[in-house]
Amino acid sequence: MTTRTDAPTRREQILREAARLFAERGFHGVGVDEIGAAVGISGPGLYRHFAGKDAMLAELLVGISERLLDGGRRRVAESDGDPEALLSALIDGHIDFALNDRSLITLHDRELDRLRDAERKRVRQLQRQYVELWVDAVRRAYPSLDESDARAAVHAVFGLLNSTPHLGPAGTLADSPATAALLHRLARGAFAAAAPRTQEAPAGAPVAGAPAAG
Amino acid sequence: MTTRTDAPTRREQILREAARLFAERGFHGVGVDEIGAAVGISGPGLYRHFAGKDAMLAELLVGISERLLDGGRRRVAESDGDPEALLSALIDGHIDFALNDRSLITLHDRELDRLRDAERKRVRQLQRQYVELWVDAVRRAYPSLDESDARAAVHAVFGLLNSTPHLGPAGTLADSPATAALLHRLARGAFAAAAPRTQEAPAGAPVAGAPAAG
DNA sequence: CGAGAGCGTTAATGAGCGTTAACGTATGGC
DNA sequence: GCCATACGTTAACGCTCATTAACGCTCTCG
Numbered sequence A, B: 001m002t003t004r005t006d007a008p009t010r011r012e013q014i015l016r017e018a019a020r021l022f023a024e025r026g027f028h029g030v031g032v033d034e035i036g037a038a039v040g041i042s043g044p045g046l047y048r049h050f051a052g053k054d055a056m057l058a059e060l061l062v063g064i065s066e067r068l069l070d071g072g073r074r075r076v077a078e079s080d081g082d083p084e085a086l087l088s089a090l091i092d093g094h095i096d097f098a099l100n101d102r103s104l105i106t107l108h109d110r111e112l113d114r115l116r117d118a119e120r121k122r123v124r125q126l127q128r129q130y131v132e133l134w135v136d137a138v139r140r141a142y143p144s145l146d147e148s149d150a151r152a153a154v155h156a157v158f159g160l161l162n163s164t165p166h167l168g169p170a171g172t173l174a175d176s177p178a179t180a181a182l183l184h185r186l187a188r189g190a191f192a193a194a195a196p197r198t199q200e201a202p203a204g205a206p207v208a209g210a211p212a213a214g
Numbered sequence C: 001c002g003a004g005a006g007c008g009t010t011a012a013t014g015a016g017c018g019t020t021a022a023c024g025t026a027t028g029g030c
Numbered sequence D: 001g002c003c004a005t006a007c008g009t010t011a012a013c014g015c016t017c018a019t020t021a022a023c024g025c026t027c028t029c030g
Helices: A010-025 A032-038 A043-048 A053-078 A083-100 A102-108 A117-141 A147-161 A177-194 B010-025 B032-038 B043-048 B053-078 B083-100 B102-110 B117-141 B147-161 B177-194
Strands: none
Touching: A010 A032, A010 A053, A010 A102, A032 A043, A032 A053, A053 A083, A053 A102, A053 A117, A083 A102, A083 A117, A083 A147, A083 A177, A117 A147, A117 A177, A147 A177, A147 B147, A147 B177, A177 B147, A177 B177, B010 B032, B010 B053, B010 B102, B032 B043, B032 B053, B053 B083, B053 B102, B053 B117, B083 B102, B083 B117, B083 B147, B083 B177, B117 B147, B117 B177, B147 B177
């Protein structure tokens, strides 16, 4: 938790506002004038800080992916070996991020295709590493899960945790500790149910309806 | 399952391709020429079938929302009163949709803001009704859940089920019945874990790490 | 003081794109 | 046979918008 005390630089200010606007109306739906206006300067003034609109998006997306991966790695490193605790820590970390940076979460999987090849590859690689980090943790906690199921479950739980933007306007009770705890329970419950009945992970309700789909 | 046998009309053809393209590159990222090319006509020829690009998006989004809500209502009507079975049926229905119409799922929560006021309101209203239908079903299955938690859980499970676009390119093993079954288990597990320990819904693993989020 | 870096401004440029105009071509009923 | 309708076409038009040009202001450092 390295908290910053110095004032946010103009650059950071721009990035934050751009993230908000991109999340609200999409990359193509936001004009540079609008971004400028959001920080009190107008239009082309942004070019003193960024090479272009694309560069802002790239920096945002790469930054998000790096932060997520770094956080995940840190938690793995700090883990004492208890797989359950590690999984809980990963979930909490992701929830923190999802609740505090909703707009970044929205961007993360929405505007990736708008990047140039180099940056898109880099972001995808970071995302992949983050996913695999989770997959390892999940499989350690639920050894009966095979790899592809674990990966699908991880993607699904990301979808679950990233649902925070749909919880209502930011700043309401939606981002309370209670919501964080609820999301945590949901994620744990999902993982527990992913493993097809094992002895060490007593999961799932007594199987009411036949779950077979299709 | 009202299967159509007659050939797809040009209109439908256009809608399907537009959905795919919008999902891939975003509404603003796709030009009318591109949509036209995808169905073998070019650019302005589309205007014989639609009033404009906006109209295509509107018809897609309204259509999705109506289909989802109708399906949900049908399953409620067909329910024999068993809340567990109803919830399972709703989940299966949503999974079917998510697996078979990935691009529509993607559009559903991504491009809503690009609609004009009237249509946006209509879509939101349909979505709200669909959510409330689920909330009712969930609360019947898990009476100990209070309403706002149930609603948050429903949104989260939608996020979980709608993660299918992230499962890899369509047509792979990702949209197999096994994946559907896995998603079903994940959703049920999440709901079961949402309710804070009740006697009738034996949920959750033996609470390994302290789930409190910081 | 004076030079130059850092930041902004407004005006112009130029491409992309949704939409409309104007103009064919088949088809099917009277 | 002929007119209307359905469905396309290509060629403008006009607007939006990212980017660049050209031009200040205001510090700070020598």
